[in-house]
Amino acid sequence: MSHIQDLLKQHGVPKKEVYLDWINGSVVDKEVLDAMIPYYLEKDYGNPAITHRIGWSTLDFYERKKRQISKPLKVDPQSIAITHSFTESNNLAIKGLTKMYKGRKKIIVSEVEHLSVIHAAKSLFDQNYKVDILPVSNDGTINLDILQEKIDNDTLLVSLQSINHEIGTIQPIKEALEIVKDKDEKIIFHTDATSAFGRIDLDFSKTEVDLATFSSNRILGPKGIAGLYIKEGIKLKSIYEGQLSVEILAPDVENSPLLAGFAKAVELQFANFEQIKNHTIKLRDKLLYGLHTSIERTDINGPAGDRRAPDNVNISFLGCEGEALTVESSMNGIYASSGSACTSRVLMPSHILTAIGRKPEEAHGSLLMTINRLNTEDQINYVLETMPKVIGRIRSITGGIEL
Amino acid sequence: MSHIQDLLKQHGVPKKEVYLDWINGSVVDKEVLDAMIPYYLEKDYGNPAITHRIGWSTLDFYERKKRQISKPLKVDPQSIAITHSFTESNNLAIKGLTKMYKGRKKIIVSEVEHLSVIHAAKSLFDQNYKVDILPVSNDGTINLDILQEKIDNDTLLVSLQSINHEIGTIQPIKEALEIVKDKDEKIIFHTDATSAFGRIDLDFSKTEVDLATFSSNRILGPKGIAGLYIKEGIKLKSIYEGQLSVEILAPDVENSPLLAGFAKAVELQFANFEQIKNHTIKLRDKLLYGLHTSIERTDINGPAGDRRAPDNVNISFLGCEGEALTVESSMNGIYASSGSACTSRVLMPSHILTAIGRKPEEAHGSLLMTINRLNTEDQINYVLETMPKVIGRIRSITGGIEL
Numbered sequence: 007m008s009h010i011q012d013l014l015k016q017h018g019v020p021k022k023e024v025y026l027d028w029i030n031g032s033v034v035d036k037e038v039l040d041a042m043i044p045y046y047l048e049k050d051y052g053n054p055a056i057t058h059r060i061g062w063s064t065l066d067f068y069e070r071k072k073r074q075i076s077k078p079l080k081v082d083p084q085s086i087a088i089t090h091s092f093t094e095s096n097n098l099a100i101k102g103l104t105k106m107y108k109g110r111k112k113i114i115v116s117e118v119e120h121l122s123v124i125h126a127a128k129s130l131f132d133q134n135y136k137v138d139i140l141p142v143s144n145d146g147t148i149n150l151d152i153l154q155e156k157i158d159n160d161t162l163l164v165s166l167q168s169i170n171h172e173i174g175t176i177q178p179i180k181e182a183l184e185i186v187k188d189k190d191e192k193i194i195f196h197t198d199a200t201s202a203f204g205r206i207d208l209d210f211s212k213t214e215v216d217l218a219t220f221s222s223n224r225i226l227g228p229k230g231i232a233g234l235y236i237k238e239g240i241k242l243k244s245i246y247e248g249q250l251s252v253e254i255l256a257p258d259v260e261n262s263p264l265l266a267g268f269a270k271a272v273e274l275q276f277a278n279f280e281q282i283k284n285h286t287i288k289l290r291d292k293l294l295y296g297l298h299t300s301i302e303r304t305d306i307n308g309p310a311g312d313r314r315a316p317d318n319v320n321i322s323f324l325g326c327e328g329e330a331l332t333v334e335s336s337m338n339g340i341y342a343s344s345g346s347a348c349t350s351r352v353l354m355p356s357h358i359l360t361a362i363g364r365k366p367e368e369a370h371g372s373l374l375m376t377i378n379r380l381n382t383e384d385q386i387n388y389v390l391e392t393m394p395k396v397i398g399r400i401r402s403i404t405g406g407i408e409l
Numbered sequence: 410m411s412h413i414q415d416l417l418k419q420h421g422v423p424k425k426e427v428y429l430d431w432i433n434g435s436v437v438d439k440e441v442l443d444a445m446i447p448y449y450l451e452k453d454y455g456n457p458a459i460t461h462r463i464g465w466s467t468l469d470f471y472e473r474k475k476r477q478i479s480k481p482l483k484v485d486p487q488s489i490a491i492t493h494s495f496t497e498s499n500n501l502a503i504k505g506l507t508k509m510y511k512g513r514k515k516i517i518v519s520e521v522e523h524l525s526v527i528h529a530a531k532s533l534f535d536q537n538y539k540v541d542i543l544p545v546s547n548d549g550t551i552n553l554d555i556l557q558e559k560i561d562n563d564t565l566l567v568s569l570q571s572i573n574h575e576i577g578t579i580q581p582i583k584e585a586l587e588i589v590k591d592k593d594e595k596i597i598f599h600t601d602a603t604s605a606f607g608r609i610d611l612d613f614s615k616t617e618v619d620l621a622t623f624s625s626n627r628i629l630g631p632k633g634i635a636g637l638y639i640k641e642g643i644k645l646k647s648i649y650e651g652q653l654s655v656e657i658l659a660p661d662v663e664n665s666p667l668l669a670g671f672a673k674a675v676e677l678q679f680a681n682f683e684q685i686k687n688h689t690i691k692l693r694d695k696l697l698y699g700l701h702t703s704i705e706r707t708d709i710n711g712p713a714g715d716r717r718a719p720d721n722v723n724i725s726f727l728g729c730e731g732e733a734l735t736v737e738s739s740m741n742g743i744y745a746s747s748g749s750a751c752t753s754r755v756l757m758p759s760h761i762l763t764a765i766g767r768k769p770e771e772a773h774g775s776l777l778m779t780i781n782r783l784n785t786e787d788q789i790n791y792v793l794e795t796m797p798k799v800i801g802r803i804r805s806i807t808g809g810i811e812l
Contacts, residue, residue, distance in 0.1 A: 052434040055433075059742075
């Protein structure tokens with residue numbers, strides 16, 4: 007028996023389980039799976055670039071599904087590139103752009119961007135690109151005055167998230183866009199909208215956004231498929247090479263069952279957009295303020311009210327250590343992540359929590375919980391009942407030491 | 410109604426349909442889908458890097474499935490990197506290597522490699538890499554004498570397919586490896602084994618292969634997942650950046666249902682390896698020689714007998730044009746691809762068929778058919794009965810002109 011199997015045996019299966027780690031891994035909606043199955047077994051499994059009945063039928067299917075996916079963004083389906091993941095979309099946006107636009111050498115990103123954005127930008131250091139990091143306020147909001155100052159005539163790209171994935175900050179993208187485009191309309195504006203898609207209105211037809219990342223798995227669609235919106239006229243080059251097919255920017259990506267699932271997930275999320283939003287906001291507030299009120303020495307990470315993502319709960323429990331938090335919660339059937347999901351295996355505090363001024367020990371002692379339409383009020387009640395005991399136990403073990 | 414819907418309506422659904430375009434698109438085996446479904450809905454849907462019960466359980470699942478996938482290659486599961494596609498694996502092998510090994514600047518590939526290998530190598534021109542193209546014989550076999558000559562002390566990498574994807578040539582990889590490693594054991598050897606995996610014995614524990622690409626969708630597993638074998642000691646860098654997780658070389662790739670499907674496809678293919686091989690060889694020979702015998706002015710592309718992939722049929726019909734061939738075959742329910750799948754939408758002759766000395770008109774007039782265990786003898790009989798009529802009709806339309 008491996009170490010991990012041993013651990014699972016010791017852990018056991020809790021009587022009640024509440025999954026709140028949607029940002030790191032997710033089931034698909036049952037209806038999404040039902041929409042995918044025919045394309046695994048019998049329908050439109052061909053290559054949409056091939057000239058025979060199955061190929062044509064797959065091409066027709068492909069075009070119809072891309073229309074469905076692009077509809078809530080109110081953009082032309084032709085302006086959507088399908089990729090394998092939001093990570094790939096972010097890399098394509100940044101690196102694919104630098105392959106086409108030579109000359110300007112500065113990329114501006116905020117310090118709370120997802121690591122796929124920050125690392126993709128920094129990977130260009132060896133090609134003499136400069137990456138300028140925009141600071142944020144203590145609720146994670148980008149500083150627009152500093153953005154204004156940082157823009158110069160060497161600036162190629164500004165990449166700013168629509169919603170922060172960890173502390174739920176809804177960024178002032180409209181204002182940032184105005185600042186950027188007013189100063190120099192040639193500057194390309196990318197937004198990583200992965201955590202915003204399906205949560206806030208993203209009508210790209212009305213904005214000057216040039217590039218936007220969005221993904222299937224964050225709205226109960228299958229993993230392995232995502233999108234990049236590319237405004238007409240913006241040129242990108244693929245970040246890896248292959249055969250020429252329908253998706254020029256991600257060779258070999260065409261995948262009918264995943265596309266069917268993505269389209270169905272979009273349909274379900276947007277058919278009930280307001281209802282899902284209200285449901286998650288209600289549970290979010292109940293959980294966030296409930297934990298804050300009932301447990302001593304807690305700090306809410308990220309903004310309050312309308313400036314917070316409908317589905318995001320992030321709270322620091324002082325005197326607790328991150329791994330103890332997720333493990334002790336897990337023993338009680340509550341599944342959440344600690345610090346940053348991205349860095350949970352390397353014991354580094356979340357770069358986002360340190361950016362908003364949390365000390366390393368506060369960042370380590372944080373829990374990130376995300377809520378979606380599959381979560382119920384009963385589940386949130388269970389978490390609210392249970393977490394005081396979880397925190398009490400951790401604090402008693404560490405001797406209540408003020409870390 | 411779109412142009413393509415119009416085309417589909419005109420085409421109709423033939424009474425009998427035989428799919429022989431497995432190389433370009435494929436259903437999954439029913440058992441494969443059954444193995445995937447629990448992971449879409451309820452099991453091990455977490456992120457294997459996260460420390461809670463679902464995360465640990467997903468990690469345990471992940472390790473077990475990677476063991477299953479690596480078993481037929483007889484290598485350590487730790488030496489397998491999971492990627493999204495064989496295209497990504499080929500790019501990772503080539504570009505990921507050049508990011509780690511500085512100094513040497515020459516890459517040797519054959520002229521019949523898949524375009525993902527040739528284009529990935531050529532994309533390094535702007536970093537001063539040289540790509541040296543190895544010629545092949547008229548059955549597509551790499552020229553070992555010229556390989557010997559081309560190797561020099563600037564050679565970083567030799568990348569040669571195990572089996573050609575289009576004309577089925579089984580390459581003398583063992584001999585090529587000996588030549589390369591005898592001359593300089595520092596040279597890295599990559600083989601694109603996408604069309605070989607599940608078809609011929611690939612025991613990498615006994616060879617000096619450093620890197621090998623293999624894929625799920627070519628053995629009736631789901632698309633969206635593939636592998637790269639990386640010999641212990643060989644260092645690669647990812648070709649795009651993201652969060653740190655289990656798969657260091659392809660951030661964000663972890664996908665439980667696709668991994669479950671890949672593992673099941675491997676299990677099914679290798680449990681019945683000899684039986685599947687004998688079945689496809691029997692149908693291959695019946696189809697290949699049947700078409701060649703019954704239809705005038707045909708040329709078989711690729712080698713005969715044991716040096717040909719068990720599942721590959723490729724034949725040129727002189728006096729026929731490629732699109733007419735696939736379309737007229739399709740009207741009769743026979744689905745195959747023409748020239749090269751990779752280039753079927755751009756009217757360029759296959760680079761593989763021109764490499765083996767076919768004139769452009771011969772390359773255009775070729776049909777590629779692949780056979781797998783879902784195909785039956787009855788289907789092959791139907792193709793043999795029908796194709797003479799298909800070819801007769803095309804030749805009568807073009808007036809029997811000697812193209």
